[in-house]
Each structure stands twice: as C-alpha cells, then as structure tokens.
Amino acid sequence: MIRLFVSDLDNTLFNDEKTVSPENKEALRALVDEGVQVCLASGRMDKELVNVMNELNGTFHRISQNGAFIYNTSNQCLLSSHFDGDTARELFQMAEPYQLAGFISQEDSMFVPRKNEMVKQIEAQMRMPIEEHAEVLDCLGTSIHASKLCYIGDMDEIRKLERAVKERFPGKVDSFISDRHCIDFMPPGISKGAGLKKLIDHLGIKEEEVACIGDSYNDISMLRLTPHSFAMAVADDAVKQEATHVASSVAEAVRWVLAYNKQAVTK
Known part of the structure; x- marks a missing residue:
C-alpha cells in the first residue's frame, strides 16, 4: 500500500x-x-x-x-540547514568569472547583489520572488544564512563552475542540476x-x-x-x-x- x-x-x-x-x-x-x-x-x-x-x-x-x-x-x-558565512561568500565570489546569474537563498528569501536584465528575465520566467540586496555578501553568516546558491546560464559555463567548486571544496559542497541551464550548490549531505x-x-x-x-x-x-x-x-x-x-x-x-x-x- x-x-x-x-x-x-x-x-x-x-x-x-x-x-x-x-x-x-x-x-x-x-x-x-x-x-x-x-x-x-x-x-x-x-x-x-x-x-x-x-x-x-x-x-x-x-x-x-x-x-x-x-x-x-x-x-x-x-x-x-545552511552554509557557514565564509563558505557561502567564497562560493558566490568564485562564480563571478563564469558569466552566470547567481542567486543566494535562505529559507524564504532569494537575494542578488544587483538586478540586471538577465536576473529580471529569470524572475519573470520562473515566477520567483527575488530581492536586490547590495550588501548581501557582507551579511552572510550574520543576518543572512544561505541554504542554497543557484546559478543559471550556459551549461558549459555551469559545468566549468561545478568542476572548480568540487576542486576547491572537496566533500564540503554538493551540487545538483535542478532545471534546464541551472545548478544548485548545497551544504553536504x-x-x-x-x-x-x-x-x-x-x-x-x-x-x-x-x-x-x-x-x-x-x-x-x-x-x-x-x-x-x-x-x-x-x-x-x-x-x-x-x-x-x-x-x-x-x-x-x-x-x-x-x-x-x-x-x-x-x-
């Protein structure tokens, strides 16, 4: 049954x-x-x-x-569950060269430092509430506790980022392809x-x-x-x-x- x-x-x-x-x-x-x-x-x-x-x-x-x-x-x-602030901050910063749209999530909020046109299009397409927070990286580990970091964009760039993250954080960060052209980085386990x-x-x-x-x-x-x-x-x-x-x-x-x-x- x-x-x-x-x-x-x-x-x-x-x-x-x-x-x-x-x-x-x-x-x-x-x-x-x-x-x-x-x-x-x-x-x-x-x-x-x-x-x-x-x-x-x-x-x-x-x-x-x-x-x-x-x-x-x-x-x-x-x-x-959530990342510690230093890990979340470094994860977000190391993705900057890959030309992807990056999002920082805590339980009921999703943040970006700045809403560019790509972010606005994703927000409309996915119908996700996204908040612009210029100081979000400084707040990680204090007032903001990141449970997930999400990146959307070209799959080749996503795969490059995934390899770099696995090399930098072996066994400390899990990753999942969660949608088309989208990867999520999660706390281990x-x-x-x-x-x-x-x-x-x-x-x-x-x-x-x-x-x-x-x-x-x-x-x-x-x-x-x-x-x-x-x-x-x-x-x-x-x-x-x-x-x-x-x-x-x-x-x-x-x-x-x-x-x-x-x-x-x-x-």
Missing part, C-alpha cells in the same frame, strides 16, 4: 506557465480522498511550496530547497532523497510505501529511494534510467498509485 506521494514542482507538477493544471489538481485531491498523504519536494523556497499548497486547498508535507528544509503537515520543522528519508522515518512508514515523481537530476536521490518512482517523460534519459516508471504527468502517476492501492486492498 502506498501511503505517501511525493511530487517535484518545476516541469513536473507545474506546467510551462508555472501553475498546476486542473488535471493535476484533481489528481492530488483524489489521493487525499483515498487517505494518501502528499509531499511537495522542490528546489524552490518553502513559502513558494506553501503558496502551492494553499492554492490546492490541501495540507501537505514540504521538502524545500532540495532538502535543506523539511516540514510536516503540522508545520513542524524537521530540518533546517543535503538532497531531496535525504530529506525524504528523514520525513518517512518521522512518519514511521517504509520506503516501499512511498511513490515519487520528478524530472531533473536533483530528483534522482529520491527516485532511487523507492521502487515506486516516476520520471517525467520530458526528463533526460539519464534521469529516466533512475526511475521505475515514466509518466507524462503527475495525474498519470496518481492513477497508477490509486490502481496499485486498490489492487493491494483486494489481495
């Missing part, structure tokens, strides 16, 4: 307009009606997950910023999979009682966690290979889960 359904947001639960389609809304309602708990798992900020939850009139578990923050349906914080494992241990359920769906490389750790994993049809082949199933939508995956549970009850 599947007791928990976990969904990524961008390019998974969200459509191209960064909204939830009526079909996917109805699918999540059907899960809840059948007693299946729902968790949103995303690289986005927790407040963005809360907005989605409220839009769907649901009460869901939440794994935000690739596992840096975890909340259960009672809004109890199960994990809160932080991932969606680790966050999901912490949540299911808290809930007292087994890995085989979980189903999850995602589309990108930052979803792989949670796809590997359960035998009931779905990669979106739009995902890269490398991501699909890590999942048990491929689905064209969250609604399709939900239909499979409901049928699986119905069969389990009749056995």
